[in-house]
Amino acid sequence: MRLVIFGPQGAGKGTQGARLQEKYAVPAIATGDIFRWAIATEGGELGAKVKEYVQAGRLVPNELTIQVVLERICADDCKDGFLLDGFPRNRAQAEALDEFLEERGIPLDAAVVIDVPEDVSLSRILGRRACLRCGRNYSVDSPPSNPWTCDVCGGQVVSRADDLDESAVRQRLELYHQQTKPLTAYYQERGVLRQIDGTGGPDEVFDRIVAAL
Ligand code: AMP
Numbered sequence: 001m002r003l004v005i006f007g008p009q010g011a012g013k014g015t016q017g018a019r020l021q022e023k024y025a026v027p028a029i030a031t032g033d034i035f036r037w038a039i040a041t042e043g044g045e046l047g048a049k050v051k052e053y054v055q056a057g058r059l060v061p062n063e064l065t066i067q068v069v070l071e072r073i074c075a076d077d078c079k080d081g082f083l084l085d086g087f088p089r090n091r092a093q094a095e096a097l098d099e100f101l102e103e104r105g106i107p108l109d110a111a112v113v114i115d116v117p118e119d120v121s122l123s124r125i126l127g128r129r130a131c132l133r134c135g136r137n138y139s140v141d142s143p144p145s146n147p148w149t150c151d152v153c154g155g156q157v158v159s160r161a162d163d164l165d166e167s168a169v170r171q172r173l174e175l176y177h178q179q180t181k182p183l184t185a186y187y188q189e190r191g192v193l194r195q196i197d198g199t200g201g202p203d204e205v206f207d208r209i210v211a212a213l
Pocket of ligand 1: 031032035040057058086088089162166172
């Protein structure tokens with residue numbers, strides 16, 4: 001199964017990505033997690049290149065982002081599929097992914113877009129926490145079992161730095177509406193779009209996605 005999942009910040013992409021990864025036994029690859037991890041592990045070349053963009057809530061340049069993603073999906077664990085969370089974020093990235101898959105004769109099975117109204121999106125962003133090491137998502141309403149230590153890998157669970165900066169949050173939402181939302185039409189034309197109502201609890205949303213797939 002080869003999937004992409006997109007939606008505004010706070011739509012629940014990370015949470016649903018983790019569940020879909022388990023259900024379909026494919027790795028969930030989140031570009032935001034790759035970049036945050038690269039920034040957190042000081043000294044790396046990638047982290048130095050992307051830090052400025054991520055902290056300001058701007059998009060990392062396409063060329064670099066596309067290179068990181070295409071390299072990642074060439075890895076052995078992606079042989080039977082993958083789930084991309086947070087990529088593509090604009091038309092150029094979507095076209096680069098399509099071209100790469102077409103050359104290899106492997107189609108994208110579905111593009112899942114999770115829709116939530118802006119007030120839901122904002123309140124979820126403010127309440128969310130994530131593991132600094134593995135990216136697993138938590139929230140103030142569903143924290144890890146031991147205060148702020150990841151249940152999966154023991155990493156530190158914190159608010160994302162870019163969620164604390166209100167102007168960066170607004171910038172990311174605006175970018176979503178300008179650049180990412182139009183991918184809905186792009187994937188609809190290709191017959192792979194699955195539009196999901198992202199309001200309600202995580203189980204409800206997950207059931208909707210699985211039914212749509
Ligand atoms: P996310 O965790 O998906 O909200 O991503 C966090 C940040 O990483 C974004 O605000 C961007 O700065 C950067 N980023 C993640 N995915 C992409 C992408 N596909 N293209 C460009 N920048 C990205």
